Amino acid sequence: MSTALGANPSAAAKGSGEPAFARRSSVELLRFIDVSKIYGSGEAAVVALDHVNFAIRGGEFVAVLGPSGSGKSTAMNILGCLDTPTSGHYLFRGVDVGTLSRDARALIRRNNIGFVFQGFNLLKRTTALENLELPLIYRGIAKPQRHAAARRALALVGLSDRATHAASELSGGQQQRVAIARALVTAPSVIFADEPTGNLDSARGHEIMTLLRSLNAEHGITIVVVTHDEEIAAYAKRRIHFHDGRIASDEASTP
Ligand SMILES: Nc1ncnc2c1ncn2[C@@H]1O[C@H](COP(=O)(O)OP(=O)(O)OP(=O)(O)O)[C@@H](O)[C@H]1O
Ligand SMILES: [Mg+2]
Numbered sequence: 023m024s025t026a027l028g029a030n031p032s033a034a035a036k037g038s039g040e041p042a043f044a045r046r047s048s049v050e051l052l053r054f055i056d057v058s059k060i061y062g063s064g065e066a067a068v069v070a071l072d073h074v075n076f077a078i079r080g081g082e083f084v085a086v087l088g089p090s091g092s093g094k095s096t097a098m099n100i101l102g103c104l105d106t107p108t109s110g111h112y113l114f115r116g117v118d119v120g121t122l123s124r125d126a127r128a129l130i131r132r133n134n135i136g137f138v139f140q141g142f143n144l145l146k147r148t149t150a151l152e153n154l155e156l157p158l159i160y161r162g163i164a165k166p167q168r169h170a171a172a173r174r175a176l177a178l179v180g181l182s183d184r185a186t187h188a189a190s191e192l193s194g195g196q197q198q199r200v201a202i203a204r205a206l207v208t209a210p211s212v213i214f215a216d217e218p219t220g221n222l223d224s225a226r227g228h229e230i231m232t233l234l235r236s237l238n239a240e241h242g243i244t245i246v247v248v249t250h251d252e253e254i255a256a257y258a259k260r261r262i263h264f265h266d267g268r269i270a271s272d273e274a275s276t277p
Contacts, residue, residue: 053077057110070096072267083238085255088264103127136205138215142197144189175203195226212244231257
C-alpha cells in the first residue's frame with residue numbers, strides 16, 4: 023500500500039490489499055442535529071438552513087436536490103467543514119465540528135474529504151498529473167510516491183493518456199474527471215461534489231455521474247452530490263430534497 027493512498031489510518035489498518043479509500047462498512051460517517059445557518063443579522067438575516075436533521079453512513083451515494091436558494095451549498099459547506107452551523111451540531115465521525123478550531127477543521131478536511139466543484143478549479147497551465155500531485159505535496163509525500171499515486175488516480179478516471187496535457191488542453195468533461203481524480207488522490211472517506219455536472223453538456227454530465235457511481239460501487243467511496251437536475255440525481259442511491267432550508271423529502275431511489 024502506498025504512503026499517499028495509505029494516509030488514512032483506519033483504512034491502512036484493514037490491510038485487505040484493496041485501495042485505502044475502500045469504505046464498504048455502513049458505519050455512520052456524519053450527522054446534522056438540528057442544524058440551522060443564518061447569514062447576516064437583524065432585518066437582513068437570511069435563514070439558509072432551518073433545523074435540519076439527517077445522517078449519512080459510509081458507502082452511501084447521496085444526491086442533494088432543491089431549487090436555487092434552498093440551502094444546498096450552505097449544507098455542503100458545513101458538511102465539508104468549510105463553515106459551521108449558527109446553531110445545532112454537525113458531527114463528523116462523532117466529532118462535533120462546530121467546537122473545533124479552524125486548524126482542526128482544516129485537518130479533518132485534509133485527512134477525510136475530497137471536493138469537486140462545478141468549475142473544475144484546476145490549475146490551467148499545469149499538467150493533469152501535476153494537478154493531482156499538488157495536494158500530496160502539501161501533505162509532504164515524497165516525489166516517487168506522489169507520482170505513483172497521481173498516476174493511479176488518473177487511471178481510475180480513465181485519463182492515463184492525458185497525463186502530460188495541460189488542464190487547458192482538456193475538454194470540460196476531461197477536466198472534471200481530473201478534478202475527481204484530484205479529490206481521490208488523498209484517499210478521502212467522502213467526496214462532496216457541488217453541481218459537478220453544471221458546466222457540462224448532458225452527455226458529459228452522464229459520463230461524470232457514471233464515473234462517480236462506479237467509484238462508489240467498486241471502491242465504496244461515500245459520495246454526496248448537489249444537483250438541481252433529477253436525471254443526474256437518479257444515479258444516486260438516496261435523494262434528499264431541500265426546500266426553503268428544510269428537508270422536504272429523504273428517500274431511497276427506486277432502482
Ligand atoms: N454568504 C452568504 N451571505 C448571505 N446570504 C447567503 C450567503 N450564502 C448563501 N446565502 C443565502 O442563503 C440561502 C441558501 O443559499 P445556498 O447557496 O445554500 O443555496 P443553493 O441551494 O446552493 O442554491 P443554488 O442552487 O442557486 O446554488 C439563499 O437565500 C442565499 O441567498
Ligand atoms: Mg449552490
